[in-house]
Structure formats: structure tokens, C-alpha cells
């Protein structure tokens with residue numbers, strides 16, 4: 493079952509319920525911001541102070557960062573993490589093949605952009621996000637080049653995971669992988685042990701296609717984050733000071749969230765040739 497409702501501030505929200513799970517997706521940004529299996533706690537973190545406003549990304553859930561990840565030092569007026577997370581997408585279809593899974597397809601193309609956004613990314617494209625809500629959560633983001641020249645993108649499915657408590661969490665699967673440390677001028681580093689988070693953490697793990705496992709002792713939950721078409725994994729927690737600086741991020745929110753982002757960032761950028769397409773997927777169970 494699904495229905496489209498309008499939020500207080502006028503955002504259209506698709507609400508989904510099937511025999512396995514419930515979910516909510518804002519059409520702005522094609523932004524999934526709630527997903528839970530029946531009888532289980534919410535998988536995605538959503539800031540209690542998140543603002544659901546036109547033209548602004550929602551703080552939590554799965555923002556789609558595209559066609560660039562991070563900020564652009566050469567063109568500072570380009571917004572951090574691209575425009576896709578803050579513009580209105582088109583709801584293409586909702587398929588309910590059986591009761592157990594719902595497949596939602598959303599699209600964005602260059603004709604739907606404002607002039608300034610087209611200037612930032614002057615290419616003909618079609619972007620498709622397919623979200624499968626069921627026993628597992630699956631997201632597939634496809635970039636199609638409809639123009640006559642190649643273009644380069646960086647991107648991320650910037651998933652915020654909800655946790656029992658950050659002190660009792662470890663992230664397995666990135667041991668020995670080189671990362672660029674955004675808090676140290678993107679210096680290249682690596683670590684041997686599973687990651688525990690005890691301070692601000694902002695890392696782009698490079699050249700890794702591996703599955704990552706999030707062990708949450710407090711919730712007694714193991715979350716397996718698989719991916720394809722992605723060579724980077726980003727791990728982010730703002731910790732105390734940065735959380736306090738962000739007005740849509742609850743001050744104590746850093747205690748109950750971590751972002752594990754399926755990405756192609758920095759040197760893992762992707763070039764899409766004319767007529768070609770590129771897909772990145774994230775599957776969570």
C-alpha cells in the first residue's frame with residue numbers, strides 16, 4: 493500500500509507499507525528518510541530538528557549527493573554535495589509486485605533544473621533512483637548521459653544509520669584500506685582495526701568495493717551494507733562541536749548516528765560517455 497501526502501511546508505511525501513517494512517520518501521531530493529522492518533527499530537537516523545523545507549536537503553535518511561560530492565574549491569558557489577538532494581524529482585512509478593516488496597522509481601533530468609543549476613552542470617542527463625522497500629533496503633542510482641560529450645561525476649548515497657549509542661558501535665570491512673582524512677587536509681592514511689568512533693570522523697575510503705558491517709551492541713543489531721558500482725566508502729560523524737554548529741542537527745545527535753556512504757569520490761570520480769550509463773547500488777540488510 494502507498495499514498496502521497498503533503499507535509500506542513502508543502503513537501504510531497506510518499507508513504508509505503510507492505511508486509512515486511514514501512515518507509516517514507518520525499519519527492520524533493522528523492523529522499524528516503526524513514527525505513528523500518530516491522531517489529532524492529534528504525535534503520536535510518538533522522539535529526540529531530542530536521543527541516544522539511546523546499547530547496548533544502550533533509551538532515552538524515554539517505555540524501556543523494558550528485559553530480560558532485562563534497563564542496564568544489566574551484567567553484568565555491570556550487571553547493572556542497574551537488575543539487576540533486578535539494579530539487580524536486582518526478583515520481584515515475586510505484587510497483588507493488590507482491591505484498592513483500594515495493595519498488596519506487598524517481599527521475600531527474602536536466603530539463604527539470606533551474607538555469608543556475610544547469611550552468612553548474614551543463615550536460616544533458618537522466619538520473620534514476622530505484623528504491624526497493626522490503627525485507628532488505630536497496631537503492632540503485634543510475635546516471636545516463638544523453639548528450640554528445642562525456643561528463644565526469646562524483647556521487648554518494650549518504651546514508652545516516654540510527655544507532656543505540658556510538659560508544660558501542662564498530663564498523664568492520666575497511667581495515668587496511670587507504671582513506672583521505674578530510675579533517676587533515678585529505679592526507680592519506682589507513683588503520684588496521686575495525687573502526688570505533690570516539691571523535692569527529694570524516695574519511696573517504698578509496699578504491700574499495702567491499703561490504704561494510706555495522707555492529708551495534710546496544711541495539712543488538714548487525715547491519716550489512718553491500719554495494720556495487722562504488723569505489724569509495726565515506727564514514728562521517730560530526731561529533732560534539734560540529735553537531736552544535738549545524739542548526740538542523742540535534743546537539744546530542746552525534747551519539748546515535750553514523751553515516752556510511754556508498755560513493756565515488758575524489759580520485760574515484762566516474763566519467764560517463766555519451767549514450768552510456770553508470771549505476772551505483774547500496775543494499776542494506
Ligand SMILES: O=P(O)(O)OC[C@H]1O[C@@H](O)[C@H](O)[C@@H](O)[C@@H]1O
Pocket residue numbers: 572573650674694695726728753
Ligand atoms: O552538511 P552536509 O552538506 O549535509 O554535509 C554533511 C557531511 O557529509 C559528509 O559526507 C562529508 O564528508 C562531511 O564533510 C560533511 O560535513
